[in-house]
Amino acid sequence: MNLPAINIEACPSHDALSSSILIVEGGQDIPSDAIRRLRQQGVGVDMVDGVEKAIRMVTQQHYALAMIDSDVDGRQGIHLLERMLSDAPDLPVVLTTAAASVRHAVEAMQKGAVDYLMKPVSAEVFEGCVLRLISNRANQGSQDKVAPLCDENPFITNCPVVKKILETGRAVAGSQATVLITGESGTGKEVLAAYIHRHSCRNDSPYVAVNCAALPDTLMESELFGYEKGAFTGAISRKIGKFEQAGKGTLVLDEISEMPLTLQAKLLRVLQERRIDRIGSDRQVPFDAQVIAISNRNLDELVQKGQMREDLYYRINVVPLHLPPLRSRRSDIPLLVDHFLQRYSTLYQRQTLGLDTAMMASLEGHVWKGNIRELENCIERAVLTDSLPSLNSHTGNDLAPMAAEDPAIMTIRPGLSVKAVEEVLIKRTLHEVNDHREQAAKMLGISIRTLRNKLNEYKNRAEEQLEKDSSR
Numbered sequence: 001m002n003l004p005a006i007n008i009e010a011c012p013s014h015d016a017l018s019s020s021i022l023i024v025e026g027g028q029d030i031p032s033d034a035i036r037r038l039r040q041q042g043v044g045v046d047m048v049d050g051v052e053k054a055i056r057m058v059t060q061q062h063y064a065l066a067m068i069d070s071d072v073d074g075r076q077g078i079h080l081l082e083r084m085l086s087d088a089p090d091l092p093v094v095l096t097t098a099a100a101s102v103r104h105a106v107e108a109m110q111k112g113a114v115d116y117l118m119k120p121v122s123a124e125v126f127e128g129c130v131l132r133l134i135s136n137r138a139n140q141g142s143q144d145k146v147a148p149l150c151d152e153n154p155f156i157t158n159c160p161v162v163k164k165i166l167e168t169g170r171a172v173a174g175s176q177a178t179v180l181i182t183g184e185s186g187t188g189k190e191v192l193a194a195y196i197h198r199h200s201c202r203n204d205s206p207y208v209a210v211n212c213a214a215l216p217d218t219l220m221e222s223e224l225f226g227y228e229k230g231a232f233t234g235a236i237s238r239k240i241g242k243f244e245q246a247g248k249g250t251l252v253l254d255e256i257s258e259m260p261l262t263l264q265a266k267l268l269r270v271l272q273e274r275r276i277d278r279i280g281s282d283r284q285v286p287f288d289a290q291v292i293a294i295s296n297r298n299l300d301e302l303v304q305k306g307q308m309r310e311d312l313y314y315r316i317n318v319v320p321l322h323l324p325p326l327r328s329r330r331s332d333i334p335l336l337v338d339h340f341l342q343r344y345s346t347l348y349q350r351q352t353l354g355l356d357t358a359m360m361a362s363l364e365g366h367v368w369k370g371n372i373r374e375l376e377n378c379i380e381r382a383v384l385t386d387s388l389p390s391l392n393s394h395t396g397n398d399l400a401p402m403a404a405e406d407p408a409i410m411t412i413r414p415g416l417s418v419k420a421v422e423e424v425l426i427k428r429t430l431h432e433v434n435d436h437r438e439q440a441a442k443m444l445g446i447s448i449r450t451l452r453n454k455l456n457e458y459k460n461r462a463e464e465q466l467e468k469d470s471s472r
Helices: 032-040 051-060 078-087 102-110 123-140 160-172 189-198 217-225 261-273 299-304 310-316 330-347 357-365 371-385 388-398 418-432 437-444 448-470
Strands: 019-024 043-048 065-069 093-097 115-118 179-182 207-211 250-254 290-295 319-322
Touching: 019 051, 019 123, 032 043, 032 123, 032 448, 043 051, 051 065, 051 078, 065 078, 065 123, 078 093, 115 123, 123 207, 160 189, 160 319, 179 189, 189 207, 189 250, 189 290, 217 261, 261 310, 299 310, 330 357, 330 371, 418 437, 418 448, 437 448
Parallel strands: 019 043, 019 065, 065 093, 093 115, 179 290, 179 319, 207 250, 250 290
Antiparallel strands: none
């Protein structure tokens, strides 16, 4: 599951997260599903669209953090940032920006921002940033520390193969051995990384996760390794990178296959020497964190294509853990179904649905191309409809064996809108490449950002339709 350093849905205790945030919009388009999930976990979300209104809200109510769109006014949000901090000096403020440059980020930090997010802001990045800052404020009282990972539910499995993987993970947890977790999208790779951290002697230290695909190439080095004051124009103070933030804890490099080759060479040296070089520094800094790399791509093939350094691949592949797809561990489906039914019945305060033998057989017989993530979404939708017939209806339509339909065939008939055809084409392409977005974007001839925006649009539209249907 694609989640940041702390998964808001995985934390059983909501009390520590009960707080409010303020979002000042100027076209920043925070994903609605991310806001919905925050509210479900007890985090209040207020949204305003004007400078004066935002200042009034800050002076009248206590917020755990504020998020400002850099385009909220003609001065790129800096004016509002300064006014907010003059009225509430302890308020953590995050700036969103479309300018992918270290200089812009440093300017925001200089004015008092604690973090910045690149637009368009993904749900994963938004949720991770909010939860990290709320946890820091509640548990540590510091904006400069990374919040420790909260406890999660145990890794749910009855599959002997996966149990062996968990056993290996526990055996190497806390060591300096680099772990490489591979598997299809939705198989629980990030959950496994968190599981390893929780079962290590490092579980009281920070858990820091970095999505390499979400960082622009121009910022990745400074985000990972940090920089010294004066390293470049605008670097007015030292920045501590993710390696140092992890301390004696765990550093997760998600989607490591997306790291550019130039940076792969530096990462290799860092892993070999267990020391980092901040940009602009003349001395090395040791680090002690355990490094866990994650990838949903075949790294052997990337090495053959020259897209990944062979020496780096062998360096991170010290302890390989490959999570099998859900279709190869069907004995886990009843356990997962029961778990998700209990979770979402409690979350939405709905009566727990009962499943008969035929229904469970349908669930176990589905291909589940999206793996555990797809199963979880299916059960959540079923709980939201608040009735078993809706679940049966969903199964009868959407859970038919996928082999019965050739995803390469798309029927275009008169009367279909261009948008409808576009959506089918994008979804079929993603299906063909096993949901690998970068590869799908290349096949479609669009940017990864455009693809991400399209998928968010489809998801929001589906949720709006679901809300309409459930209110009838």
